[in-house]
Amino acid sequence: MKNETPILEIRGIQKSFDRGNGKLLRVLEDVNLDIRPNEVIALIGPSGCGKSTILRIFAGLIEPTKGQVRYQGEKQEGLNPNVAIVFQGFALYPWMTVEQNVEAVLRAKGMAPAAVKEKTNRAIRMVGLEGFEEAYPRELSGGMKQRVGMARALSVDPELLFMDEPFSQVDALTAEGLRAEILDIWDDREQNPSSILMVSHDIKEVAYMADRIVVLSANPGRIRTIVENPLPRPRGMRSPEFLRLVDQLHDIITSTELPDIAVTTVEPSVEQDIVESLPYALNADLLGTLEYLATQGGSCDIFQVVAQTHVPFEKVLTAVKGLEMLELVETPKRSVHLTPLGHRFVEAGMDERKLIWRDQLLELKLFRVVREMLDLREGELPKEELIQELSTRLPMEDPEHTFETIVAWGRFAEIFAYREEKEVLTYE
């Protein structure tokens, strides 16, 4: 399989987005990847790693800043007509019935009415939507809507099917069924799609579906590693081999996201002008994670947290990252421990918690910077100004997100308050 020429490949891709104020946000850095015939390939990684951007560059929806896209060995200009996309938010047109939604894309191809009818019926049958032809999308559940999205994509008989987090807005049980159905359709060698590219944040999902799993790291997005998945299909989600693969993927992603460097070991003198980037996690998530750890005796495998709390993996990761910055937990390998301070925090009442939180926040350079700016401004710091500062100091981060985190953490610590209608930060 490895020796086949790829259908679609990207070489040396770099992508920056203009953030408006003339500053560029680099989203992708030197990404090389190919899609081979008859495979399912999945992109996984933390938010902000640019996985959806890679998908759109492959499809020709977005032009890369640098690098090349090649289809069948030739340079691809603009949109690739052999690609169909299933969207995360379904992207159905609410004023068209199920049937009309599918027909529209066929008519856009300039097909004769008879062919349009026939292909529409075929696609609707393929995804099991018979009887719903006349329904409007708003009458359907999330799972049914995504079936329409799939029917629409499959109706044009695409060589490549792209799916951008297709099941993240579908309930878990339905998603499981849809995954198997998609694989059945793909498995039929006689008909398209030949290959599937999917973006996902669900480790089990990619282990179940993909032949190759591309793990990305963020800021800027890079390919960390590509994991081959040799398991035979159909894959049982309870089989030991499957669970081992899931475990392995977990390890790779954690080691990307939580490198075992304690924040405290950095010498203050070196740190002088560097501010820490904050994970985009609100205090409720942090507190929730702490409480959960406490119920587990103060130590727990990070994936156990994901499995038992049903909180998405990414969210748990950012929360743990945040707690680690505040020195409330440690993360040797994949497990999370409460530190002695963390224990004290969990057992403390609200007032003491706020004190600990406050002390820990002021250990962070970023919060000291904010407080200095606030002093300078005599207690009224406009949001705009802080956002400016953040985007120069943390060029890789979304300043709005960082700002939100600063406000949320700072409010809890009662270091400062934020007045939304005036958009200013003030003293508590």
Added chain:
Amino acid sequence: MLNQLLDTVWGQTNALFYPFRRRRYVDLFVILLGCALLYGLVQLGHQWTGAKRPVVEVNLSVWALPKYTFFSMMRGLAAYVLSLLFTLAYAFWAAKDNRAEKLLVPILDILQSIPVLGFMPGLVLGLAALFPGSNFGLELAAVVMIFTGQAWNMTFSLYHSLKSVPNEMHEAATVFGFNWWQRFKWVELPYGTSGLVWNSMMSMAGGWFFLMITEAFKLGDQDFRLPGLGSYMSVAVERGNGWAMFAAVIAMVVMIIFLDQILWRPVVVWAQRFRVEETAQADNAHSWLLKLMRRSRLLRWVEHRRAQRRYHPKPAQETPKGRSSWALHRWSLHRWFANAALAALLLLVAFTTIELLRFLAKVQAPQWWMLFKAGLLTLSRVLVSTILGTLWAVPAGLAIGLSPRLSKLLQPVVQVAASFPAPMLFPVVLAVLLHLGVSLGYGCVVLMLLGTQWYILFNVIAGAMAIPGDLKEAATSFRLPPWHRMKVLYLPAIFPYLVTGWVTAAGGAWNASIVAEYYTLKGVALSTFGLGSEVSKAAYHKELALLAAGVLLMSAIVVIFNRLVWKPCYQLAYTKFSLTK
């Protein structure tokens, strides 16, 4: 209420005829409607192309009213069609061409703030001169003037919709290869339809406001008059014929209700499928006419034929690999067209500005100073009328909106009241005011209020109806006393709606000032100092430079006021008091 009434009446008549009907009468109805329309259009054609009469004699007999009403209605509809075409073109251009957008949006903002009277002399003189032999020029001028009262908010609405089409919808259209026309007809236009329909109703109502002036307009010693409901009313007022005035008011109300039932109800019901919020439950709007029409076999047959012919099999377009050259060619053509259009726009703006400046050079400093003082005075009147309107409309609107029974009963009535052109009621109110000894200086505030209070009321009702049930229940369960409940729940919850009401009301009050501060009753001109009366007087005496200065000042005040007061209010409403976020 009206709807319900008609529904039941209709239902009962239907039941009477039940034995006879095999639903054929619906087809008969459709055919009759078609014939009536055709006859009317022929009449209208005669009127438009007929030889130009020096002065139109308006017949004050009640029997002449249906014809006049029909003429006025057709003018309004023609203007609406024009507004729609303008909206489609302008909004699409502004949304698609980033460079032109920077110019088009501010222009629209300014156009919106110019009172209809500002367009009038140029249009009337120009178009009347263009068609010296027939009524066509004057008719066209009337239509275009109604258009200037309709188009702008429709254009804004569509522009905003086009700009806010969700990204994924666009991406899907791109990936599946929609061309620009398919994207427009399947994605962008449907997305904007809800807003466009709503604004169309508002616009149609706004277009009637100046009907009395647009159909019977005096410019210096020239009298431009067209047969219509507006000119009927103005002649009736001139002669002080009470019965004729009363009949004209009734005719206006009938026309508004007729249009609501025949045109807007069906359109609103039809447009429901374009709702974008996926979760919103079906609104209860229904239309007897649409229900009826859907029963017609004739129409079904036509629809069927149309569906069959809808798309001719196009030769299947191959997508050759080397199509980029063609795409590139088309792209450059498109580019060229956009550049040409932009250049034309720039030229037009530059030309208008230069002409206007040359015109304004004739206005002397003392005149400017006088206009400025007049502007401040009228501004204060506008504000007072808005405040007065708020004082009674907020409690009344809350009472109506919070009671499902009352709102069901009164909302259509308020809607009709809001669409009614207030200047038609001025003579009656003025007579009462003068009888009470109130001078026009204060009285004109009441006249302004007459037209604008409904916008506030209407929006407050809508806001009160939109307060979520759980918030009301929470207030009840905490036993909040009424005043406290008002402060913590009702006032904040209706605030965003109230702001919309204020903006519309203030805009309406400015427009009304032109008529309210200068009114001719029984041949006697009543006037009081103010920007509205200065503008009116300038138009009446054909002092075009002064007119231009007055109109310019008025739109400047409106634009500045929007920026300084209403925009922050909107901001506040959106960030702090929005219930949807």
